Amino acid sequence: MREEFLHFKMMMVYINEAQKSRLEEFFDEINFYYYGIHKKVETVWSEKLKHKNTNIWPGTDCIFLLTVPEKSVDMMLKYLKTFRMSLPQGIAMSVGILPMDRVIPRLYVEDIPVDEELLEKLKNKHIK
Structure with a gap:
């Protein structure tokens, strides 16, 4: 296990x-590139704020999954708060x-x- 890939947060x-x-x-x-995105997420934030992709509750959200070194979490939070304040x-x-x-x-x-053994099975499964 390589030390450089330990001590991360999602x-x-x-x-x-x-x-x-x-x-x-x-x-x-x-210059941050370690993330994935899930789109079309239905969310409920409160009794009056819902994104359910319906006529009554229009819209959807997305989730960004960021992989951040533990030592950089506070800096990323600062960046994200700054970004949020621009919206x-x-x-x-x-x-x-x-x-x-x-x-x-x-x-x-x-x-x-x-x-x-499993690898052989999987390889043979797809060779027909």
Whole structure:
């Protein structure tokens, strides 16, 4: 296990889907690229603020899953708060921070054993 891939946090950023491209551009501006995006997420923020993709509760949100070194979490929070302050007041945006045991950026080359018998089965399954 390589030390450089330990001590990370996952930051889950919930934001109105209409702001998705704006947040992506912001990440480009700060040279941050370790994230994934889940679109069309229905959320309930309060009794009166719901994004359920219906006529009564229109809109959806998206979730950005950021992989951030533990030592950089406070700086990322500062960046995200600064970004949020640039948006109109009514935009819903929140952040959750979760522990991560480790990050494996390239599973193919990681020093993890392979189940050879299962590998053969899988390879043969797709060769017909």
